[in-house]
Amino acid sequence: MTTVSAKQAATSLFEGPYYLSIAGKLVDATASFDVMNPATGQVLAKAPSGSPQQLDDAVAAAKSAFKTWSALSYDEREHYLVAYADALQAHRDELAVLLTLEQGKPLKTMAEPEVDQAISWIRQIAARRIPVEVLEDNDSHTVELHHTPLGVVGAITPWNFPVLLALWKVAPALLTGNTMVIKPSPFTPLTTLRFGQIAQSVLPAGVLSVVSGGNELGPQMTAHPDIAKISFTGSTETGKHVIRSAAGTVKRLTLEMGGNDAAIVLPDADWKSVIPQLFWGAIGNSGQWCVGIKRLYVHRSHHEAFVSAFVEYAGQQKLGDGLDPEVTVGPVQNKMQFDKVREFLDDIKANGQRIVLGGEVDENRAGYFIPVTVVDNPPEDSKIVQEEQFGPIVPIIVYDDVDDVIERANDSPYGLGGSVWGRDTRAAVAVANRLETGMVWVNEMHTQGVDIPFGGHKQSGVGTEGGHEGRLLFTNPKTILIKK
Incomplete structure (x- = not known):
């Protein structure tokens, strides 16, 4: 870990070690990779490089946890998400410093607000609901529209806003009954690994896993038969690869890609x-x-x-x-x-x-x-x-x-x-x-x-994040027709 100055040390700093989060446990990897501090060009820390087997293990744990997590009520899942937000709040300062160290953004004007917004996002999302909608109710039958969780969601997250854009995905996915495996960018894995570690003390085993590693893990996720949806933020060119890879298993996709605004x-x-x-x-x-x-x-x-x-x-x-x-x-x-x-x-x-x-x-x-x-x-x-x-x-x-x-x-x-x-x-x-x-x-x-939908047109994306529309994309619509 890079030596920090006395001024920096006055702020909370997590010194590691960093672990993968799999099946509720902190797991080491046999290999690691360097994470650089962009302000110095020097190695900041070593991050675990998860193996293909460890990614499979994380997906298997998420699939198993889905059975019980999806059976919980919205109120029960809200309780867990609020507890997670509380746990992140307790580590807010260290997460912000770590974010600046690995991403480079100014601490007071960018990193601290990013962490604060992410925590607030979880709290606000936790209070939202997708109600059952009655489409018809007459003398002969009732028609209800339910929204059921998809299963395991794979999140592939970027290096520009690694905390906010990951937790943007975590909160609605978990609220709606899905479980999630996150692969952070290899350029900025540390904050994601850290909030994954924090999650294991709050959330049931397997509900949220984090597996860091090289870009080879991305195609494994997008083609994985037990991942029901990919939520991706990154470049348009990489997004096109995601689409092609996910087609084999007809995955649901939300892609937030490049722009020239x-x-x-x-x-x-x-x-x-x-x-x-x-x-x-x-x-x-x-x-x-x-x-x-x-x-x-x-x-x-x-x-x-x-x-x-x-x-x-x-x-x-x-x-x-x-x-x-x-x-x-x-x-x-x-x-x-x-x-x-x-x-x-x-x-x-x-x-x-x-x-x-x-x-x-x-x-x-x-x-x-x-x-x-x-x-x-x-x-x-x-x-x-x-x-x-x-x-x-x-x-x-x-x-x-x-x-x-x-x-x-x-x-x-x-x-x-x-x-x-x-x-x-x-x-x-x-x-x-x-x-x-x-x-x-x-x-x-x-x-x-949280109630403002955000998504791209043309080659800037598929689907929506945020808003009721974004939350619906973590679910499958199910129509139930009931004869009276």
């Missing part, structure tokens, strides 16, 4: 007041979120002043180790992504596009640091506009006509999220309704909630 600042917008929201919508978590602003469209009438103000605000931010309370932008999470983001910078420079802030990586600095970079009005067919950068680079693109910018925003294989900004709310909503995305914010950014 556009923010449209309308001509009447009070753009000066929303600069901070737009900046953090693009650069928060070092630009590493699926629904981050990837393309920022600004009307020509205020383009020059907007760019100047945006750059001024961006220049006030501090890049560095997320454990430093003054840092607002952390590193890119891993070397693979760091190299991909650098390819965008190389392409921008090679094509003579105008960088008005950042753009230069300090080759002598340890860790995976990319400075906040603003690109002024790159062409529509450029790499930075057409592809998802997933890093702290934002292009600010000029437009003249609202119909044209809507067409440009929609000219993408992705359709995850987007945002529209303008004083005339009715006009902004009209624009939002024309965007081909699963979620659009109007004059706000990244508002989420």
